[in-house]
Amino acid sequence: MNKRLKYILVILIPLILSAYSHLWNPLGFPSIHIDESHYMRRAMLVLEGMGPQESAATGYPRTYDHPYFGQLFLAGALAMIGYPSSLNPTSDLYTIETLHLVPRILMGLLAILDTFILYKIVERRYNTTIALITSILFAIMPMTWIFRRVYLDTILMPFLLSSILFAVYIKEFKDNDISLNSKSKYKISKDILILLSGIFLGLTIYTKFPAFTMVPLVGTLVFFNSGKSLRSVGMWFIPVIILPLLWPLYSVVVGQSDLWVHWVLWQTERNRPLSLSLTNFFQIDPLVTIIGIAGIAFAAIRKDFLPLMWISPFLIFSYFIGYIQYFHLLPIFPAFCLGSAILIEYLQRIIAKYSHKLLAYTIILFVSVFGIVTTTMLITLDVNSSYYKIYATIAEKIPDTTNGVTTKITLIGSHWWVWDSYWITQYVLDKPHEIIDPKFDPKFNEQIKTDKVLFVGDPIFVHSLSRRINSDNLRQIRELYNESKEIASFTDNVTSHTSGNYPYNTLPIMIRFEDHPTGKVLIKSNY
Incomplete structure (x- = not known):
């Protein structure tokens, strides 16, 4: 050889x-x-x-x-x-x-x-x-x-x-x-290599x-x-x-x-x-x-x-x-x-x-x-199948724009779901909608501006509804959530393989500190 x-x-x-x-x-x-x-x-x-x-102006404040x-x-x-x-x-x-x-x-x-x-x-x-x-x-x-x-x-x-x-x-x-392949007919000058090294490190810092x-x-x-x-x-x-x-x-x-x-x-x-x-x-x-x-x-x-x-x-x-x-x-x-x-x-x-x-x-x-x-x-694990199903349900429930007319709705849920689903529904599928995020709006100062409301009822969002604050908006959201019809129910399977044995004990680290709700997720709407 x-x-x-x-x-x-x-x-x-x-x-x-x-x-x-x-x-x-x-x-x-x-x-x-x-x-x-x-x-x-x-x-x-x-x-x-x-x-x-x-x-x-596009919605995300940071x-x-x-x-x-x-x-x-x-x-x-x-x-x-x-x-x-x-x-x-x-x-x-x-x-x-x-x-x-x-x-x-x-x-x-x-x-x-x-x-x-x-x-x-x-x-x-x-x-x-x-x-x-x-x-x-x-x-x-x-x-x-x-x-x-x-x-x-x-x-x-x-x-x-x-x-x-x-x-x-x-x-x-x-x-x-x-x-083993050291000789080459191509040779780049030192100055070019130096500049390339600087450019690529500059782009690295320009990224983060x-x-x-x-x-x-x-x-x-x-x-x-x-x-x-x-x-x-x-x-x-x-x-x-x-x-x-x-x-x-x-x-x-x-x-x-x-x-x-x-x-x-x-x-x-x-x-x-x-x-x-x-x-x-x-x-x-x-x-x-x-x-x-x-x-x-x-x-x-x-x-x-x-x-x-x-x-x-x-x-x-x-x-x-x-x-x-x-x-x-x-x-x-x-x-x-x-x-x-x-x-x-x-x-x-x-x-x-x-x-x-x-x-x-x-x-x-x-x-x-x-x-x-x-x-x-x-x-070889599958920890995302529930995620895609929940995502598709949200996307399907947000109305399409027909003949240039947009049916306005508000999506309300935990920080995870309202922003995780936003880039596809808003920009890929062209389904404009309002959102209310209890993480960015902990006192529920944001009012519901549409007649139609879609809820993603995961444990984090449901817990946010129990906040003891004097807010008419929170009371309205709480009543709407309780009165809305359940469309679908899922169980997030992201940590379903968690055990004390390595390497599965690292799965909780995978979602740590990102507000990822686990457990039962209800999709509800008033329309």
Whole structure:
């Protein structure tokens, strides 16, 4: 077998595993997160030609909580396949499922791309063995299921990894065991690589601001790989700064700088400590957490600070910002895989030196089997079937616009359902409707402005009706809900597989802190 074919076969291993982990059963697992609906709503606004930044006039008040490159990228990718019009959308169950399927497939394809880029980074920096182990861990370990969701953290990952890749390629290649395919007739100049690294990191920060914590990592790589050239660092830094500044500049141009300041500061006022998210990280993926920490420490002892530089600024910032969820840790997950791979590769060499060579592969074999089995146990679950049925019932019950005439209705329910269902009913199916959200309107100051009312009676909404406040609007909503006719009844199955056994004990984490109602859901209307 020639070297080129062998190289292709080696790199196909993690890519095939990644395709399995991220494209198998995307509709069934994981549960739909409400943030996915927010990002899809914003992408629909871009596709509707309503500008890159969501306006409070469209209904959702938290406008400048993140930069808008994420929705620009998402809208652009979806527009390339004619989404959503190419699906000929209707209100039926099949359409609702398909509309959710397409963006999840897109996220899966991005995850496969991430796997490839990560392989090339580690191959260039270390060697083929560590690259293979790192990319396999990234592809199959339990934490990787989070990359199936439509998060800004999943959208930014290929940009972040590309920035690191260009930074490690700045250094001239030396003929060691880095690649089986090292020679190429194409050569990109150092200046171009430096600019590309800066542009991609700038786009990463333009997607989600906390990604600025990767500046020390990539900046250090650029500095040392360019021969400690301050000129190179300065050239790299220009797009890193300019691209994210387009976000506040946009708010100034449209006269909304006060809103920008307000919602950026709001992000820092919420309270969810880093320790809780790290605990969730461990509960989801204990093996990579333990081996990764040990490997990062081991690498640092050997004066290899790349994995440590990858995670340290991010964790320090997250500690002081005071608000972080488990999926916010995705940008440092590759570093844990790299740390694990460095340690595993070292142990393999030690075992091979003093024992049988085949015995050296038992560690990676055990870890790989653990990852494949646990990931398979999760991704073969169906935790969303009830969700799609409830969604389709809501969509079907909201009247169509006929002959240019809209039958106005108000949708009332918990924060989860009124906003989770909004992007499809409002922008894809073109069924305009009013909403009342007890989370944003806890005192029920908002009046019902339509004769027809549709209720989503989940446990969170029903509990909100029992609030002891002096509100005529609340009394009216309570009476309407009790008098309305029940259309359908469902039981949300998102946590139906929950048990104390790993990996199912992580399922409650999947919906934690997102106002996801579980249990019985009633659809009721007064028309």
